[in-house]
Amino acid sequence: MQKFYIFLLIMFCAIITFAQEATIEGKVTGSDVFGSIPAPLVGVNILVKNTTTGTSTGLNGEFSLNVDDLPVDLVFSYIGYEKKTITISSDGFLDVLLIVDIYSSEDVVIVGSRFRPRTSITSPVPIDNIKLKDLQSTSQTSFDKMLHYTVPSFNSTQQTISDATAHFDPADLRGLGPSRTLVLINGKRKNPSALVYINDTPGKGDVGVDMNSIPINAIKRVEILRDGASAQYGSDAIAGVINIILNDQTEKTVIGAYSGITAEGDGFQIGATVNTGLKIGEDGFLNVSTGYSNQEETNRAGTPGRDGLFGVVFDDPTLLDGTHPWVAANPDLRMRIGLPNMKTANTYYNGKINIEDVGEVYSFGGLVFREGLSYALYRAPYWIPDEFFIKHKEGTVYQGFQPTFETSIFDAQWTTGFRSQTNDWNYDLSYTFGSNTVDYKVDNSINLDLEELSPTIFDPGGYEFNNNIINFDISKLLFQKLFVSIGTEFRQENFITIAGGEASFFGGGVQSFPGLQPQNAVDAKRTNVGVYLDLGLDITENIFLGGATRFEDYSDFGENVSFKVTGRVKTSDNKFSVRGSISSGFRAPSLHQIFLSNIQTLISAGTVSNQGTFDNDSPVLRQLGVDKLKEETSINISFGIASRPIDGLFVSVDVFQIDLDDRIVYSSAIFVDEDDTTSTVGKILQANSITSLKFFINAVNTRTQGIDIVATYDWGKLRLNLAASFLDHSIEGRINTPKVLEDDGIDIFDRKEQSRILTARPTEKVILGASYDFDPLTFGVTGIYFGSVTWQHAGDAAFDQTFAAKVLTDLFATLRITNEISFTVSVNNLFDVFPDVIDTKGDFVTDLGGRFKYPWEVNQFGFNGRIVLATVNFTL
Numbered sequence: 024m025q026k027f028y029i030f031l032l033i034m035f036c037a038i039i040t041f042a043q044e045a046t047i048e049g050k051v052t053g054s055d056v057f058g059s060i061p062a063p064l065v066g067v068n069i070l071v072k073n074t075t076t077g078t079s080t081g082l083n084g085e086f087s088l089n090v091d092d093l094p095v096d097l098v099f100s101y102i103g104y105e106k107k108t109i110t111i112s113s114d115g116f117l118d119v120l121l122i123v124d125i126y127s128s129e130d131v132v133i134v135g136s137r138f139r140p141r142t143s144i145t146s147p148v149p150i151d152n153i154k155l156k157d158l159q160s161t162s163q164t165s166f167d168k169m170l171h172y173t174v175p176s177f178n179s180t181q182q183t184i185s186d187a188t189a190h191f192d193p194a195d196l197r198g199l200g201p202s203r204t205l206v207l208i209n210g211k212r213k214n215p216s217a218l219v220y221i222n223d224t225p226g227k228g229d230v231g232v233d234m235n236s237i238p239i240n241a242i243k244r245v246e247i248l249r250d251g252a253s254a255q256y257g258s259d260a261i262a263g264v265i266n267i268i269l270n271d272q273t274e275k276t277v278i279g280a281y282s283g284i285t286a287e288g289d290g291f292q293i294g295a296t297v298n299t300g301l302k303i304g305e306d307g308f309l310n311v312s313t314g315y316s317n318q319e320e321t322n323r324a325g326t327p328g329r330d331g332l333f334g335v336v337f338d339d340p341t342l343l344d345g346t347h348p349w350v351a352a353n354p355d356l357r358m359r360i361g362l363p364n365m366k367t368a369n370t371y372y373n374g375k376i377n378i379e380d381v382g383e384v385y386s387f388g389g390l391v392f393r394e395g396l397s398y399a400l401y402r403a404p405y406w407i408p409d410e411f412f413i414k415h416k417e418g419t420v421y422q423g424f425q426p427t428f429e430t431s432i433f434d435a436q437w438t439t440g441f442r443s444q445t446n447d448w449n450y451d452l453s454y455t456f457g458s459n460t461v462d463y464k465v466d467n468s469i470n471l472d473l474e475e476l477s478p479t480i481f482d483p484g485g486y487e488f489n490n491n492i493i494n495f496d497i498s499k500l501l502f503q504k505l506f507v508s509i510g511t512e513f514r515q516e517n518f519i520t521i522a523g524g525e526a527s528f529f530g531g532g533v534q535s536f537p538g539l540q541p542q543n544a545v546d547a548k549r550t551n552v553g554v555y556l557d558l559g560l561d562i563t564e565n566i567f568l569g570g571a572t573r574f575e576d577y578s579d580f581g582e583n584v585s586f587k588v589t590g591r592v593k594t595s596d597n598k599f600s601v602r603g604s605i606s607s608g609f610r611a612p613s614l615h616q617i618f619l620s621n622i623q624t625l626i627s628a629g630t631v632s633n634q635g636t637f638d639n640d641s642p643v644l645r646q647l648g649v650d651k652l653k654e655e656t657s658i659n660i661s662f663g664i665a666s667r668p669i670d671g672l673f674v675s676v677d678v679f680q681i682d683l684d685d686r687i688v689y690s691s692a693i694f695v696d697e698d699d700t701t702s703t704v705g706k707i708l709q710a711n712s713i714t715s716l717k718f719f720i721n722a723v724n725t726r727t728q729g730i731d732i733v734a735t736y737d738w739g740k741l742r743l744n745l746a747a748s749f750l751d752h753s754i755e756g757r758i759n760t761p762k763v764l765e766d767d768g769i770d771i772f773d774r775k776e777q778s779r780i781l782t783a784r785p786t787e788k789v790i791l792g793a794s795y796d797f798d799p800l801t802f803g804v805t806g807i808y809f810g811s812v813t814w815q816h817a818g819d820a821a822f823d824q825t826f827a828a829k830v831l832t833d834l835f836a837t838l839r840i841t842n843e844i845s846f847t848v849s850v851n852n853l854f855d856v857f858p859d860v861i862d863t864k865g866d867f868v869t870d871l872g873g874r875f876k877y878p879w880e881v882n883q884f885g886f887n888g889r890i891v892l893a894t895v896n897f898t899l
Contacts, residue, residue, distance in 0.1 A: 047097070048087045049117030051080050053104050062500040063076070064101055064121065065564050066597060072096035072108065079595075081564055083503055115729070144665040147569055147591035147602045149731060150678040151746075153248040153697025158239065160794070160803055160835045162851030162892050164281065164292060164316065166242070167194045167234035171884075172807060172833065172851070175748035175788040176249055176263070176731060178225070179234060180882040183397065185222035185362050186536060186877075187461055189432045190363055190395035193226025194234045196249070196262040197727060198750055198784040201231025201679070203610055203655075205252070205260035208237075209373070209387055210404075210440045211494070212256070214457025217518075219615035221636065221717075223880045225783040227776070228600060228689030228719065230613040233459055236391040236434035240279065240296040241312035241371035243270045249677065249731055251659030253608035254571040254587035257512060257553050261608040261657045261683065269373035269387055273300035273308045276899040283892035286855050290321040290362055290887060307383075309374035314367075320397075321361030323886050325861075327356040327873020333406060335867055342405065349422075356401055358874045362887060363397035382443025391434045399426040399468075399535035400874070407471075407534070411587070426468035426535035434459045440494075448499045453722035455492040457792055461485050463525065465536050484523035484539030488615070491515045506559040513552050518614035520545045528622075531633060537622045545618045545638070551577040567591045580653055583609045589684060600678075603662040612639075612652035612687055612696070616719045634692060635713040643707055647693075649720055650763030658682045663731075671737040680728045682755070685721040691773040691817070692717055693764065703763055722772055724755045725780065740796040743751045750786040775880075778815035783881040785810035787828070799839040806832045809883040824865045826859040826878055847894040855889040858882075 026428070053068045063084025078088045088097075094112040104121035111117065112629045151174060158169040158311035164286045167179035171194075179194035196204045200218070206213040216233035245267055252260040268366060276299040284291045294316030302308055330350055334342030341347040371389030379382065404423045440453025463484035470477040496510035520543055522528075527538025533572030555573040562568055569589040576582050587606035593599065620638040637690035639652050694715035700707035707716060729750040736743040758772050787810030794803030808830050818820035858877045861870040869878070877886040 026896075029800045030359055034857070041112075044091050045091075045095075045114060046087060046094050047095075047114075047117060048085070048118055050083070050085045050188055051099060051101075051119045051121060052084055053101065053121040053123060063503050064104070065561060066595075067099055067101040067121070068562050069101075072098050073655070094294070141869065143672065144600055144667060144675075145567075145591070145593060147567055147589035148248060148250040148604055149602075149661065149663055149665075149675060149733075150650055151245075151249065151733065153245040153247065155239075155242055155244060157219040158242070158245070159847075159894075160805070160833075160849065162283075162833055162835065162849035162890055164239075164283070164294060164318075164892070165235055166237045166239050167192060169239065170234075170245070170265075172240070173746075173790070174247060175746050175790055177247070178711075178784045180225070181362055181885045181887070182222070182224045182882075183362075183401065183879055184427055185224050185879075187218050187430055187463065188220050188222045188224050188460075189397045189428075190365070190393070190432065191216060191218055191220070191222050191231075191233055192872045193224060193229060193231060194232065195226060195229075195671075195784075196247070196265070197681070197729065197748075198752060198780075198786065199262040199683070199727060200229040200780065201226045202229040202613065202687075203259060203261040203683075204231065205256055205258075205264045206232040206234075206267070207256070207264060208436065209438070210266060211453060211455050212457075212492055212514075213237075213267075213488050214434075214436060214459055215433075215488060215613065217459045217461050217488040217615075219454045219619050221619070221621075225356065225779060225880075225882055227779050228616070229398060229688065230497055230615045233432070233434050235367075236369075236432075236459070237267060238296070238312060238314050238369040238371055238391065240277075240298045240314055241369075241373070241389065243268045243272075250604055250610040250661050250679070251606045251657060251681070252587070253585040253610075254573045254606055255555065255557060257575060258551075258609060258654075261610055261655070261659070261681065269371065270298055270312060271300070271308055271373055272298075272303045272310060275300070276897070278897045279894060280777070281424075281892060281894040283890055285887050286322060286889035287321065290319060290890070292316065292892075293320040293529065303374070303376055305377065307374070307376040311370070311372045312389075313370045315369075316367045318362060318367075320359065320364045321887050323359035323877060323888075324355050324360040325873045326355045326871065330403070330872045331354060331863075331867035332872025332874070333403070334872070337405065339405070347405070353403075353554065355387075356403060356669045356872070356874055357423070358401050359425065360875060360879075365393060365395045366392065367393045369459075382441055384439070384441050386437075386439040388437035389435070391432075393430070393432040395430040395432065397428050399428055400871070401425040402468075402534060407469075414454045424467055424469075426533075427466045428536060428563060429464040429466060431462045432460070435728050437762075448497050450497040451494070453494045454493070454653035455601045456490070457492075458487070458489045460487040462521075463536070465533050468534045470526055470529055470533045473526060478526055481527040481533045481538060482524040483527045483533065483536050484543075485521045486615075487517075487519040487521065489517040489519075502871070504561045508557040509555070510557075511552065511554045513550065514612055515550045518545065518547045518618055520618070520620075532622065537633065539621055543620045547614050547618045547621075549579045551575055565593045565595055567593075577611055577654075580612065580651070583611075583654055583656075585609055598668065599664070599666045601664050604659070605661075606659045608657040608659060610655040610657075610687075612719075616687055617652055619719075622713065634715045634717060635711055639719055641718075643711075643716075644718055645706065646703055646763070647718075648763040649718055650761075652687060652719060653685060653721055655686055656684050656848070672735070674734045675732070676718045677731045678729070679731070680726065682724070682726050684724045684726055685759075686723040686780075687719055688722050688772055688776065689719055690717050690722070690771045691776050693771065695767075702767060704767065708817060720759070720761075720771065722759045723780070726753050726755050727751070730821065740798070742794045744792045745790070747789040749823070752781045752786065754781070773817045774783070774815040774820070775817040778813060778881070782813035782815070785828075785883050786811055787811075801837045801839075803835045805833040807833070807884075812878070812881040812883055814878060814881045817868065818871070819866075822869060824859075824864075824869075824878075826863055826881065826883065829856050829858065829883060831856055831884060843898045845896045845898075847892075847896075849892045849894070851890040851892070852884075852888060857886055857888060858884075 161172040248264040296314035300310040329345035369391040373387040375385035496507040522544040523538025557571040589604040661679040665675040692715040734745040789808040792805035832853040
């Protein structure tokens with residue numbers, strides 16, 4: 024009988040235990056990027072609240088979880104979606120819908136995928152996700168320079184004595200030039216600038232987005248896709264894509280002010296910003312940013328104590344040895360070489376309004392206005408004789424003069440669109456307008472041919488670029504695993520050249536920058552239509568395969584078809600993935616490159632001359648055998664791994680190769696002997712009163728190979744980060760030289776121009792940083808290794824110079840005085856490092872007779888030296 028009671032007791036306990044256990048089953052769905060259609064989510068984390076008990080969803084978004092008792096609180100979390108807590112009181116199949124929250128998440132990335140959000144580790148292509156606080160810790164005040172000191176594959180350095188280029192600063196990814204980096208704002212194409220870079224700087228011959236026109240306080244984070252993406256986004260996305268996510272906060276108003284100065288006591292800068300946001304309805308918002316900044320010039324000119332350049336030109340030994348009275352009194356030749364003076368005002372906004380049961384209307388954009396002032400070469404009195412310059416005399420002794428080059432730059436973008444869903448299809452219809460204009464002014468100069476009638480202030484003209492873009496995208500999940508996106512883009516582009524006042528181009532034109540002439544004026548338009556198909560298939564929970572193709576039809580040069588295939592295999596715990604892609608890309612010749620024509624005053628080979636650029640439609644180029652411009656094409660291959668081996672540690676390594684064919688370049692100066700008036704080139708030069716000519720041409724095939732390494736480690740309040748990029752550029756095959764020029768032995772793309780696309784940017788760049796939050800003080804230090812760069816002489820390798828690698832150190836410290844007030848002091852280039860000094864090796868043209876102390880045609884990090892910046896932020 025005792026055994027019987029024991030048996031009953033055991034059975035009773037088992038029944039009680041069984042009654043307390045429960046199995047919860049269900050399915051988790053969420054909306055994709057463009058709408059709210061429920062789609063299964065794979066890998067959603069499901070935890071019993073305040074415990075470690077949990078599971079994750081499988082391929083169809085389904086899950087099963089055993090719990091000890093009911094009721095129980097389950098927490099559902101998935102990157103890119105709002106976290107959700109549900110109380111479960113009884114058995115039954117559970118349907119859980121997660122609400123997409125793309126722009127609020129700092130871990131999710133959306134560029135490179137038109138489907139559900141992904142993280143850096145689950146993406147099939149390499150993507151950097153740069154937070155605003157990372158950008159602001161660089162001691163820089165402009166967006167492009169912040170990226171330069173944060174992302175190894177990105178380059179943008181300040182230019183000088185380069186006309187309008189000094190006011191824009193060419194920027195690129197992977198050293199492939201500004202034209203081959205696509206920039207998006209909230210996923211929509213940003214308009215390029217009105218300027219084509221034709222001065223002797225990195226990026227020469229290219230057209231890029233005006234990165235200085237994007238205010239930093241309007242930005243929430245930045246995604247950088249380091250892979251070709253023409254099949255998804257169209258022209259320009261050969262080196263990669265930069266997607267700028269605008270600020271969307273609605274909880275506060277942040278007022279910031281900053282001021283900085285260089286160790287030399289110049290380059291003073293001051294600025295103020297305001298960002299505020301508010302909610303509109305239940306899920307709508309409006310965020311507005313505005314700011315103003317003023318940057319003063321720096322001067323890092325050489326002090327040669329002689330003028331080797333004009334000593335050679337005029338064969339004057341007193342200039343060569345420095346005994347000339349004016350040179351002896353002005354050992355720096357009165358040059359100003361450094362940052363330009365720049366004033367900037369901007370306003371940006373970002374917002375959306377939800378329409379219940381219909382969809383959402385969104386809109387964003389902004390206006391940026393800049394005024395810049397930089398300098399041309401100082402006109403010494405032995406260069407421009409006194410008798411021509413009655414208006415330029417200083418007192419009773421004529422001292423020469425230094426022309427100023429001034430710009431008024433206006434950039435605008437505005438996008439509005441509507442997202443919704445119909446019959447299980449998500450759709451997004453949007454319109455974007457973009458515009459960039461630059462107007463020039465030359466002051467303190469003169470037109471020699473007007474003699475005493477010459478004014479001293481000139482209007483040399485300007486440029487304008489506008490585009491209008493309509494996008495329509497639809498997407499759907501089929502069979503619970505195949506994502507389909509189809510879309511089209513219509514784009515109209517307009518490039519305008521505005522002629523200058525007659526005094527600026529009469530005769531030889533104004534000193535320093537002859538004005539744009541009526542024959543240079545152009546109002547060119549073109550349209551293109553693109554259609555794409557983008558597919559993504561989750562073959563299993565851990566295997567993803569994607570593919571895209573795009574057809575483009577341009578009204579001027581014709582059609583193009585591009586493709587892309589991507590793949591990724593990951594582990595179930597999302598701690599390791601292998602990824603790869605292969606794609607074709609293209610870049611349409613810009614309207615700037617097709618229609619630009621002008622005359623520049625240059626110093627080349629020891630002479631001062633006027634050089635003419637002929638537009639691609641010019642009959643002159645047909646005489647020379649130069650073909651009409653066509654599209655550049657590329658093949659991109661990448662392979663990489665990404666891993667989170669332990670909590671807080673992320674590591675990725677990606678290798679890649681980019682083969683770029685028919686690359687458009689700006690030719691070398693084409694000239695012949697002065698007495699040659701019978702050759703084709705000689706006749707053209709004489710007929711146009713110029714000493715040399717240049718043009719754009721599809722001339723070069725290049726190969727870029729490289730490896731990118733990214734590692735971050737977060738351990739409590741400590742954060743460590745490593746990012747590195749190693750590149751190798753090469754020219755493949757022979758230069759495409761027209762037969763007419765080849766027969767005359769003319770080199771259309773000489774050694775100097777080749778170095779501009781091969782070695783003008785560092786091919787090695789490593790960034791190593793650490794920060795620690797001591798609460799209320801946060802301290803950080805970063806070391807940046809800039810690899811060597813090489814300048815090549817146009818015709819003689821003996822004059823080449825390699826500028827050695829350098830390491831810069833940055834510091835920052837932020838003190839949170841209260842919850843509302845913080846104060847930051849940051850130092851860029853703590854140890855005041857400068858590039859190597861130019862070694863002319865006897866060639867006075869290399870440094871323009873000693874005027875330039877540091878390299879400017881090739882560039883690692885500029886030559887401003889140490890910069891100290893103080894920032895204060897008030898949160899209301």
